Amino acid sequence: MFELDLRSRKPLYEQLVEKFKEFIFSGIMEPDEKLPSVRTLSQQLTINPNTIQKAYRELEMQGYIYSVKGKGSFVNHTVEQVDTARLQEIRSELKKLLAEALYMGMSPSEMREIIQEIEAEGSEHHD
Incomplete structure (x- = not known):
């Protein structure tokens, strides 16, 4: 699903944010679609869960996703x-x-x- 450049000067969380935005803009991810859990994505990408959490917080702050307590994060309608x-x-x-x-x-x-x-x-x- 993702390919991150571990040698890039750009922080991993920023790369994640860009990838998710790309998926949202291109229609690969649609409104109300659930994002992978922090734990799942962390295991798939073999990166620290805090990095995933930081990317999700950034996406939420920018209005691209929303979180439902106990359910996860989802693509926002108001993109x-x-x-x-x-x-x-x-x-x-x-x-x-x-x-x-x-x-x-x-x-x-x-x-x-x-x-x-x-x-x-x-x-x-x-x-």
Whole structure:
């Protein structure tokens, strides 16, 4: 289900958060679908349960999942609403990065190539 890069500089919990978001956005995980228990996922990935718990807390804080005491964690219905706010943040960050890239000498055509590469990678995952 998951492949985490143990050599990455990015913390494992952040990698988990990104993976779950990817599954939610792509429709692999649907609203009200139960996430694996902390214990189960910890055993499958052979990582500390605290790492899983931290990722789940982060996802819940961002509004992607909700918890039911004694039942577990589930994909939230309001992901579309969360997306709008997050998209605004991303747009703002992206503007800053693009302005910096232009200032550093990257051409608009190079930026378009990067976008096309990302689109191509995305379509490979959805096939």
